Amino acid sequence: MSKNIILTHQEIEHKIRRIAYQIYETFVDEEEIVIAGIASNGYIFAKKIATALEAISPIKVSICKVQINKQNPQLPIETSLTQQEYANKGLILVDDVLNSGTTLIYAVRHFIDVPLKKFKTAVLVDRNHKKYPVKADFKGISLSTSLLEHVQVVFDEDGSSHAYLS
Secondary structure, eight states, rough: OOOOEEEEEHHHHHHHHHHHHHHHTTTTTEEEEEEEEEEEEHHHHHHHHHHHHHOOOEEEOOOOOOOOOOTTTSOOEEEEOOOOHTSSEEEEEEEEEESSSSHHHHHHHTTTTSOOOOEEEEEEEOOOSSSSSOOOOOOEEOOOOOOOEEEEOOOOOOOOOOEEOO
């Protein structure tokens, strides 16, 4: 299988900054927000967005790691923050790729049991192959692909990143 690079490291960094500005515009009146990243790449992406957001705004950002079984999303979801820590705050749920929407919709379902001021979603790549009525409020790129193609986002330990289609 060949790899077609769809986002370079520099392009991903630009998308992160743009999404951070969009989040700031949306949550400008908030003192504190929670960015919840779906493990593992969504969590890495969430941390990068949080860093970019903290550099441009006075908003206090809390990071939440969301553990979901992607093969069996009906199983209980675990979060690194308690419900009390994200209740009555603005929350952005983050993942790297929005494929069918299964992971995102089950994660959304988990968070709507708690009162939130505002609830938004963010993804780096939106594939447009959704089975569920879920959308990304903030997205790096929309990509129409065939169902046979696979989008992979790579966040290397040395800080570099890229996304490719295989």
